[in-house]
Amino acid sequence: MKPEEIDWGRLASVIEKHRDEKSLLIPLLQDIQETFGYIPPKSIESVAEAMNLFPSQVQGVISFYAGFSLKPKGKYVLRCCRGTACHVKGSRSILRVVEKELGINEGDTSPDYQFTLETVACLGACFLAPTMMVNRDYFGKLSPTKVTSILAEYRKDKEER
Amino acid sequence: MEDITLTINGKKISCQEGTSILNVAEEYGIKIPTLCHHHDLEPFGACRLCLVEEEKTGRLMASCVAPVAQDMTILTDSPRITKHRRNIVRLMMAEHPESCLVCSKGNRCQLRQIAAQLGVGETDLYPMPNYKRLEQANPFIIRDLSKCILCGKCIRADHELVVVGAIDYNLRGFRSRPATVHDLPLKDSSCTFCGTCVSMCPTGALASKNTQYVGTPEREGLSVCGFCGVGCSLTMGVAGEQVIEVNPSHRQDTVNGATLCVRGHFAHDFLNAGERLIRPMIRKDGELISASWDEALEIVADRLLNIKRTSGPQSVALLGSSKCTNEENYLFQKIARVLLGTNNIDNGGYSSGQRLLRLIDEKTDGGCRIHPLEQLEKAEAIFVLGANPDQSAPVVGYYLKRASRKGVTLIVADPRQTELADFASVWLSLLPQSDLELINGISALLYQKKAYDPSFIDRFTEGFGEYGDGLSSLDLERVTGVTGLDLDILEETAGLLNGKKIAFVIGHGILQQRYGMQSIEALFNLSLMTGSLGHAGAGIYGLARENNQIGAWDMGTAPHALPGRQPLNDVLNGDTARRGWERAWQAKLLPDQGSNVVRMIEEAEKGNLKALYILGENPLRSLPQPERVRKALESVDFVVVQDIFPTETAEIADVIMPGAAFSEKGGSITNMEGRIQTFRPVTSPPGEAKPDWEILFLLAAKMGYTGGNDSLEKIRAEIAELVPMYAELDGQRDVAWVKETSQRKLFDPGGKGGMIPFSSVVSTGDEVYDDIYPFTAILGSVRYHLGSGTRTGYSDRIGELGLKGEIEISPEDGINSGLRNGDMVRVLSPHGSLERAIRLEKRLRKGLIFVPLAVNANDAMNLIGLTELCRPESPGWKTCRVKLEKL
Ligand code: SF4
Ligand code: SF4
Ligand code: SF4
Numbered sequence A: 001m002k003p004e005e006i007d008w009g010r011l012a013s014v015i016e017k018h019r020d021e022k023s024l025l026i027p028l029l030q031d032i033q034e035t036f037g038y039i040p041p042k043s044i045e046s047v048a049e050a051m052n053l054f055p056s057q058v059q060g061v062i063s064f065y066a067g068f069s070l071k072p073k074g075k076y077v078l079r080c081c082r083g084t085a086c087h088v089k090g091s092r093s094i095l096r097v098v099e100k101e102l103g104i105n106e107g108d109t110s111p112d113y114q115f116t117l118e119t120v121a122c123l124g125a126c127f128l129a130p131t132m133m134v135n136r137d138y139f140g141k142l143s144p145t146k147v148t149s150i151l152a153e154y155r156k157d158k159e160e161r
Numbered sequence B: 001m002e003d004i005t006l007t008i009n010g011k012k013i014s015c016q017e018g019t020s021i022l023n024v025a026e027e028y029g030i031k032i033p034t035l036c037h038h039h040d041l042e043p044f045g046a047c048r049l050c051l052v053e054e055e056k057t058g059r060l061m062a063s064c065v066a067p068v069a070q071d072m073t074i075l076t077d078s079p080r081i082t083k084h085r086r087n088i089v090r091l092m093m094a095e096h097p098e099s100c101l102v103c104s105k106g107n108r109c110q111l112r113q114i115a116a117q118l119g120v121g122e123t124d125l126y127p128m129p130n131y132k133r134l135e136q137a138n139p140f141i142i143r144d145l146s147k148c149i150l151c152g153k154c155i156r157a158d159h160e161l162v163v164v165g166a167i168d169y170n171l172r173g174f175r176s177r178p179a180t181v182h183d184l185p186l187k188d189s190s191c192t193f194c195g196t197c198v199s200m201c202p203t204g205a206l207a208s209k210n211t212q213y214v215g216t217p218e219r220e221g222l223s224v225c226g227f228c229g230v231g232c233s234l235t236m237g238v239a240g241e242q243v244i245e246v247n248p249s250h251r252q253d254t255v256n257g258a259t260l261c262v263r264g265h266f267a268h269d270f271l272n273a274g275e276r277l278i279r280p281m282i283r284k285d286g287e288l289i290s291a292s293w294d295e296a297l298e299i300v301a302d303r304l305l306n307i308k309r310t311s312g313p314q315s316v317a318l319l320g321s322s323k324c325t326n327e328e329n330y331l332f333q334k335i336a337r338v339l340l341g342t343n344n345i346d347n348g349g350y351s352s353g354q355r356l357l358r359l360i361d362e363k364t365d366g367g368c369r370i371h372p373l374e375q376l377e378k379a380e381a382i383f384v385l386g387a388n389p390d391q392s393a394p395v396v397g398y399y400l401k402r403a404s405r406k407g408v409t410l411i412v413a414d415p416r417q418t419e420l421a422d423f424a425s426v427w428l429s430l431l432p433q434s435d436l437e438l439i440n441g442i443s444a445l446l447y448q449k450k451a452y453d454p455s456f457i458d459r460f461t462e463g464f465g466e467y468g469d470g471l472s473s474l475d476l477e478r479v480t481g482v483t484g485l486d487l488d489i490l491e492e493t494a495g496l497l498n499g500k501k502i503a504f505v506i507g508h509g510i511l512q513q514r515y516g517m518q519s520i521e522a523l524f525n526l527s528l529m530t531g532s533l534g535h536a537g538a539g540i541y542g543l544a545r546e547n548n549q550i551g552a553w554d555m556g557t558a559p560h561a562l563p564g565r566q567p568l569n570d571v572l573n574g575d576t577a578r579r580g581w582e583r584a585w586q587a588k589l590l591p592d593q594g595s596n597v598v599r600m601i602e603e604a605e606k607g608n609l610k611a612l613y614i615l616g617e618n619p620l621r622s623l624p625q626p627e628r629v630r631k632a633l634e635s636v637d638f639v640v641v642q643d644i645f646p647t648e649t650a651e652i653a654d655v656i657m658p659g660a661a662f663s664e665k666g667g668s669i670t671n672m673e674g675r676i677q678t679f680r681p682v683t684s685p686p687g688e689a690k691p692d693w694e695i696l697f698l699l700a701a702k703m704g705y706t707g708g709n710d711s712l713e714k715i716r717a718e719i720a721e722l723v724p725m726y727a728e729l730d731g732q733r734d735v736a737w738v739k740e741t742s743q744r745k746l747f748d749p750g751g752k753g754g755m756i757p758f759s760s761v762v763s764t765g766d767e768v769y770d771d772i773y774p775f776t777a778i779l780g781s782v783r784y785h786l787g788s789g790t791r792t793g794y795s796d797r798i799g800e801l802g803l804k805g806e807i808e809i810s811p812e813d814g815i816n817s818g819l820r821n822g823d824m825v826r827v828l829s830p831h832g833s834l835e836r837a838i839r840l841e842k843r844l845r846k847g848l849i850f851v852p853l854a855v856n857a858n859d860a861m862n863l864i865g866l867t868e869l870c871r872p873e874s875p876g877w878k879t880c881r882v883k884l885e886k887l
């Protein structure tokens, strides 16, 4: 399942909606991110024009916030925690297992756009270390077998559809 | 603001509230190390190196952003601070790559300097070099962001000073770096290669690319940019006798501050070109051969005097240089007038519309000669007409963009949607050559609204009644028809200008167009009506193409004017000016205006011109119809060329005398603001080349002149004494300003000069275009070249860029003519043709094409007619009708 072609008309109307709210760049970017699941790099120039900013400034804001992405992401975004508590509890090998299972490296998205793998510095659930998130769901006290079964669930979901 | 007292390092200090601790300390000579601070940039507080300690509370503060407060006791150098500073530098150094050892910033790297001062050699930290891709795929800048310390100076310079916005921080944390959009190489971004960020960068992360030399220059010298009429102040780094690097000067009161443009920063490598002329040449049996100075000067003196004797002074003409110094131009016109008895003297500024600027000088009696660019940022409204300073005089563009960012109303009238148009409150996309109608239309709308300054008009002007009648009877429908603009947008513009004093910025779109004279008159009327003259931040700013175009005119290198813009012929006032010069020079001067450069060519064609002496100009490349000019000059018996390059014109000369470039001699030049900058040599001239003033003096001596002028100081002293406008050029200061001497009431309340008259409202004629030539070609500058591109053409780095000067056409016309990007076309006008590739440009409107100047030996000049004048002396060289043929 490839991400859809960008609907430029739709992008333009999102930008138009925010045009009069000069200096409110972040809500506009959020709106684009919501609409497309990411911020298409080609939209930077039009956003800059509407907000009366330099395109380089817009890119700076997008790339600063982890919540924005310039790359299309998979249906499921995995965030493996690499914070101290999780590290002590072996999060490095958890990450390896995930990488091996999905066949992608940290930061990448699988070719079928099912999974994106990211790392974070702490999920704020250290008592459950090692932890990871899939979209909005938390998983704690992970072990390699637990990881494999969680991933299998999400894969199954794909096959069912 | 309140005054505050505080103590810094035990010293009691009083200063204004709101100042930063750093600024106050600097003012009192206390040095605090900084890396991210620059006095022209907004304080940022990124590097924390400027830490100071408040003794009472023990608080540590970044002094560049911390404001002073009452009763603070600040220490700038305690052991605690030093410890922290060392730690900051240790961390920076731990992240730095080993290539630091061979960095071309060398000993000028501020990080290295500070590390040395703090004694940080070993960091004792785990080295963690932050390797980034090295970028050098452009001729100008090397980006090695491994060495970046994230001080943000480049970004702030790019946003705040030159307002380009090519770069900003990208990403976060360890990965964060300044980047272009989509992280493209600079050459594919909006970067203009102005190099401002390079000069600003405290480390080797940004460095200028120099293929000739790597390392720290041996010495530095102060000079002035050799290109456009802004006259940026700069520092040249020298190794041996080669200028290897150029940066904005460190002086603080300069026109350019910390900025330059790509020409000033990088194109000065033409100075080192192997093609430079290094010895005199004379033509023997049709061949140019080397000769001694004595021989060459002897021939020139003899032949000129001989021709004067046998064919009369009218058969001799001299073309002075808008790139040579004031002193040289003064001497040159003196040779013409005193030794050769002719007023046939002009300079290259003619083609940039000097005659039109003269109109303003005449109307105000010299009351409007000073136009400080810095006042533009404080203007009430700016109206830019026919000017694209972003390309032609970039530093002016920076001023305008900064003004717009600060909220100054900016109106841009240009047939093309220039970069500046994007910064404008209103962009008026008028049809070419319709500025006159536009100005009339806006004046009429303002008049209708009674939006004029009655007290100004009453006190200082006359003829407003008739002018008003003229405006009332103006046919606004015709205005909209001729300009192609709706009444709505004209109303909007008038609304924005209502009640404001206006700064007009005019460029070659006005100065070189057929209705240039009338447009200037109309603008002048509008500025009188709105009370915009004689007011800071308002008035008429004319762009000057060459760095000493204004000075050449001021020095009398013009067919109509004596030094100090004094009239040759002024019977009403008993010819006092000319009589004065006759006494001073002990010579009889002719009252009749001489030939301008176009007349010189025409006289040559008629066989009336026997001798032509060309100083630092290349008419075979800079004038229209080069083939016609070549034929004309070839028919002149004796042609002398004094230049630094074997130009197209030098090739047909009978004698070539090698002069020195500006950086190789002393002198002064006057910029478009009226600022006179004096400079000293930075290197010596190559080979046997000599400073031009010296050549001129030696020649004058050979011609029997005994009146002194044998040193720069003496020439300068004579100018300061005899030219009231240049009284400040007294050798005492490096920067002086011209004097405004007007006695008109506006400028001198007790003066005898009276009121300034309005002139009557005139309109453009009706243009009838024939279908054979369906397009209007606009000829214009590109920022990488100046003028006809002779000097910039000898710059290796500009050459490496490989500009092809693609003809721009609107996508609509492109498609209709079956043209795609990259197709070759022949452009034909009634005068000639050229061949280039085409580029579809959506910023161009239908019916227009844009032809960049200076590339391909400036073949754009083939298209226009040399003698296409609407009213005398207004060169109609900006546009012409053309057709396209696909090749
Ligand atoms: S490139 Fe230079 S000027 Fe720019 S942030 Fe890095 S160190 Fe500072
Ligand atoms: S060279 Fe000039 S335009 Fe380019 S990034 Fe640096 S400051 Fe900006
Ligand atoms: S060409 Fe003009 S704007 Fe550019 S550096 Fe030289 S004087 Fe300044």
Ligand code: FES
Residues within 6 Å of the ligand: A081, A082, A083, A084, A085, A086, A087, A121, A122, A123, A124, A125, A126, A127, A129, A130, A131
């Ligand atoms: S370190 Fe993993 S959740 Fe806190």
Ligand code: FES
Residues within 6 Å of the ligand: B033, B034, B035, B036, B037, B044, B045, B046, B047, B048, B049, B050, B051, B062, B063, B064, B065
């Ligand atoms: S100079 Fe003050 S923080 Fe950098």
